[in-house]
Amino acid sequence: MLGWPRSWLVVDELTGRGESVQRYVFPGGEGTRFSLRWQHSVEREDWIETFELSANAIDVVGSRFKTFGAGVPDTGTVSHLEHGWVVLDNLHRSVDPLLVQAASREHYRMGYGGTCFDLQALGAAPLLRFQSRRLPTVAVLTSLWRPWWHWLTSETRVECRAVTETTT
Numbered sequence: 001m002l003g004w005p006r007s008w009l010v011v012d013e014l015t016g017r018g019e020s021v022q023r024y025v026f027p028g029g030e031g032t033r034f035s036l037r038w039q040h041s042v043e044r045e046d047w048i049e050t051f052e053l054s055a056n057a058i059d060v061v062g063s064r065f066k067t068f069g070a071g072v073p074d075t076g077t078v079s080h081l082e083h084g085w086v087v088l089d090n091l092h093r094s095v096d097p098l099l100v101q102a103a104s105r106e107h108y109r110m111g112y113g114g115t116c117f118d119l120q121a122l123g124a125a126p127l128l129r130f131q132s133r134r135l136p137t138v139a140v141l142t143s144l145w146r147p148w149w150h151w152l153t154s155e156t157r158v159e160c161r162a163v164t165e166t167t168t
Contacts, residue, residue, distance in 0.1 A: 005134045009034065009053060009112075010143075014099075014127045023122055025143040026112050028053050028132055033061070035111040036100065040065070051098065053132045058096040063088045098130040112147075121150040 009028030012020040026034070032053040040047050050062040064085045079088050100119075102108035108119040119128065 005136050007032075007053070008133055008135055008140055009058075010131050010133045010135070010140070011110075012129045012131070013122060014129055020129065022140070022143045023126075023128070024117070024147040025140040026147070030054055036108060037111070038102075038106040038108045040067075040106070051095070051130075057094050058098050058130060058132055060091050060093050060095050061089070062091060096132060100128045100130065102126050102128055115148075115151060117147045117151055 007027075007029045009026040009032060010022060011024040011026075013023050014020050026032075030053055033050060035048055035050045037046055037048045039045065045066040048064040049060055052059050052061045064082075064087050066085055079086050081087070100108065102119040102122070103125045104120055110117045110119055119126070122128070
């Protein structure tokens with residue numbers, strides 16, 4: 001079973017030397033969802049995007065933000081207000097691979113399977129690549145435990161509710 005390929009959500013850190021280092025790996029079959037929450041660098045309000053894995057790709061399926069301004073997507077879909085958040089649902093736009101500069105000032109957090117992971121645990125401003133990949137389990141063993149280790153040893157655990165829900 002360790003050599004049989006299966007679907008994973010792989011988070012690599014891209015280095016300045018054009019290399020990548022596998023940081024986190026999560027089970028990632030079709031329909032798997034995760035979210036990213038950060039504070040917008042200009043608006044200084046939180047922003048939440050929800051992603052879904054489909055056919056070995058990553059799609060952004062929803063976005064929530066509190067203010068209009070820099071970086072607000074023009075999706076052509078109807079938005080609605082929910083507890084002070086502007087909500088865009090049913091986006092289904094492919095973003096694979098998803099590249100994120102997880103700057104410390106924006107305090108990036110990832111929600112997966114009811115648990116939140118502070119992406120600052122990887123360093124001050126890592127450039128992260130999120131991908132849906134088929135790999136044998138043996139190729140991801142060391143990266144499977146890492147997000148849980150960071151979460152368990154963190155002095156300031158972020159509640160996952162705060163990453164995915166609209167209340168702050």
